[in-house]
Amino acid sequence: MAIKKEDYLGIENYKVVGTRPIRHDGTDKVTGRAVYGPDFHLTGSLYGKTLRSPHGHARIKSIDTSKAEALPGVKAVVLGKDLVQNYEDKVSDLGESSVDLRFLIANVLAGDKVLYDGHAIAAIAATSAHIAEEALNLIEVEYETLEPVLEVRRAMEDDAPLLHDDLKMRSLGEETDQASNIANHFQHKQGDIEKGFEEADIVIEREFATGTVHQGYIEPHNVTAHWTENGKLTIWCSTQGPFEVRGQVADVLGLEVGDVRVIPQEIGGGFGGKFRVYEEPTAALLAQKTGKPVKMVMSRTEVLKATGPTPASYIKVKMGATRDGMLTAAQAYMAYEAGAYPGSAVGAGAGCIFSPYSIPNSLIDGYDVVVNKPQSSAYRAPGATNAAFASETVIDEICEQIGIDPLEFRLKNASKEGTRRADGPVFLRIGQEEVVKAALAHPHYSAPLEGPNRGRGVAAGFWFNGGGTSTVVASVNPDGTVALVEGSADIGGTRTSVAMQFAEVLNLPIEDIKPNVTDTDTIGQTDGTGGSRVTFATGWASYEAAQDVKRQMIERAATLWEISKDDIVFEDGSFRSKSDASKSMTFKELAGRVNRAGGPVVGRAAISGKQAGPAFALLIVDVEVDPDTGKVDILRATIVQDAGKAIYPGYVEGQMQGGVVQGIGWALSEEFVYNDQGVMVNASFLDYRMPTTLDMPMIETVIVEVPNPGHPYGVRGVGEVPIVPPPAAVANAIYRAVGIRLNELPMSPSRVLQALWKADGSHGQAAD
């Protein structure tokens, strides 16, 4: 079919939006001047270190810290019992997820049970990090080891050891009395699933398993905690959500949020993993006990063993289609590993699994299951990548069996405005059809694939995107520059993309806007940087704050000119009287006079509850499989994604490429490996294999712009959805290269080799 570019590219003429200026924080980050959490240091700081469980599952019988406390240089030791004890359990907000307070507390420092290798037990503050480390070895802990539960299907068995005596299964919205590792079972239903499968000419049902993977941010978790003389706590840390950290620290320590100030430092990556608190409350306790600032920085091993990876999962998918290529029914059974405490991303996974398609009949069962691994956290479109690996592989098999092009199939069945998702909501204007059309039109899709053992795969992905609460304050300086204050930690260049939305309104050069990410006491509530929400929501607040500035500037001009404000317009960067052409001032000229004409101009906006625009992405990937070694090389990859409106196209492309790289790592090489004692054996970047630059081709990007009707510039979130398609797309490409369908992640060389041997009946005897 012929597809015109205009069908999928939005057309607007903006002055600032859509350009690629030099980012405000770029020079300092490139030259190493930017201050990250571990760079921050207060005079007189002590160094904290955490003692962690060497067992996957054990009861703590006793802890003796006397020898550690006696070591010269040791200033304080804290245990789980030092955390708040008399509290009412409640749900603690983690930004992209939530957790019962009792579980949050037990995760910060264990009570009488350790639930995973790396679970924090005690912490020490000493005059140097080396002394603190040495002192950890002097703490004597007596354990009664218990059988660890390391896989979701095992955890769900009736005879599986229970992690929690007090965890009762919630089933289909009802509390039950059943003690279980299954924290929650929920269901989404649409149409008549039996009827849907009866209408199908072809039905495919397959099982999938995915490994536990980590976000792999380069900067480890870190914190410095300091109390003022009047009992107020200040925390400097690396976080996506300063306000979420403030709330959790207050909850865990029994404080009010007004007692805690969180000052976020520059952040070296988060991807969803830097919302939950780990050592922040511990450092605060140590600082309280010693009366000195306490600094804690995790090692890489601690980050891997004891922060929040994304869940491993077991998924069964059954889908039916007619011979002419229309989906009639889709069913999924999704069991996700929450880790030690409830709260996996299975809910999000269930909301995403079939959402790129309009399917009349669907049934989804989701299970949130605890296992002896660290409590899972959000990771870039949490839950959706696992889900898409299953559903998009089954769709590829359906396409193969009915002999239809996999993109044509996706176009025929694409979700569109009015489509009802399996989990309930009805789509407003979305860009899935435009994304598939752009992929069909891309030269990559029709490029010949030459050479043996090469194949091309495609897969689609969906992510909701988030809205939430954001506050922006803008002060106009007398020189015409603007200090823009926001509460969104800048992970993906959002200082600039937020400032650009401000600059667009007032027709200002982007260099004249000075964006500042500030702390919880100096800006209003701003939800964390997650859910692909900052350019959307904080950008919107920034747009509104600019409108507020414009209104106030018009009022000041009216005062100066002694005319009605209704007589004043703002055009092409100047304020002008409609009735008197001699009255005109540029933004800069007026800015120099406002302080004496009614006072400084401070614009503000606080927004909440705006409807985010969902995101769709599609990946085309070419692979070559070495049949002798099972190694899969990525030859070419093109990611197509609906950004709504790309405020800063370079950042959108960067997010798309970054998501694809992480997705390919998840597909081919990343996974936590535990031994049968529940000890993680690959807790380093040597053996937890993330892709390197030599493993990746340049990833091509196609930005589709179907404006989000709910945003002043049409922005949708862009950060998360590109991680969703890669594992399925790579699996589909491997199938087309060498004829094997893999249903387990990662698709490591040994798994590929095993599958090839199984397919040809050999056992590796042939050496070429």
Added chain:
Amino acid sequence: MNAFDYEAPQSVDEAISLLSAGNGNIGILAGGTDLIAQLKEGRKIDLMLDLKQIPEATALSFDEDSGLSIGAATSCSKIYSYDVVKNHYPALVDCTSLIGSIQIQNRGSVGGNFCNASPAADTPPAVIVLGGTCRIAGPNGTREVAAEDFFSGPGQSVLQSGEFLISIQVPTPAANSGAFFLRFIPRNEMDIAVANAAASVVLDSEKTTIQEARVAIGAVAPTPLLVADAGAALAGKAVDDEDAIEAACAASRAAARPISDMRGTIEQRIHLSGVLTRRAIQGAIQRAKES
């Protein structure tokens, strides 16, 4: 990390006397790419002995008669940047240029790679097939050990108390010879071999017959292995004798006695020993033909 003493002796004799003085646990420092990582992970030493001030330990020289001499602390990048190595010892370029990153190659040394004695070390197979020897300095003078005899187990070598590796000697390659090293890793860089292999061949003047061959494999046994049966299978055979090459691969598979761990399974490693042996032999023959 514990506090420890640091000494940088200026001569072999001074190093030996420090080693013999009974200063508790001594960590010998060349590039530090293993030692410092181990200290950070809890290894305790009383004395760090830095070899880099000893001229012989950082030397890199070539002599037509005695061959290549690589000081034990000579960095990988210095080795692969040396014209003699580039022109006459490409198998050493193969192995030294794929260890870690460029930063690691600027610090890490072949001597350190030997003394750390990881079964998966990337430089020993190439040195073994090139007929290299290890010069060991000790209280009773200097001794030489064939590279394939240097290793005694994972993390263990034949170095006795008071001894240290001073250099590695690699003979001048014969005419019409070639050598090749490769490894299998799941990624394309920054990784540890699941299996590795090196081969060297000496061809006749027509370059059609293999006169002599050596094959070594790594990461598939407690130590790097010289597979004598693989070399024997190739000796006297035509360069395109598929059966001979397959026999050499079978010899490697038979010699391999790997473990299963998170980096690879027994079955996978045995299989890879054959695959990599074939590719190493083909690479060595190709280089011999081009020599």
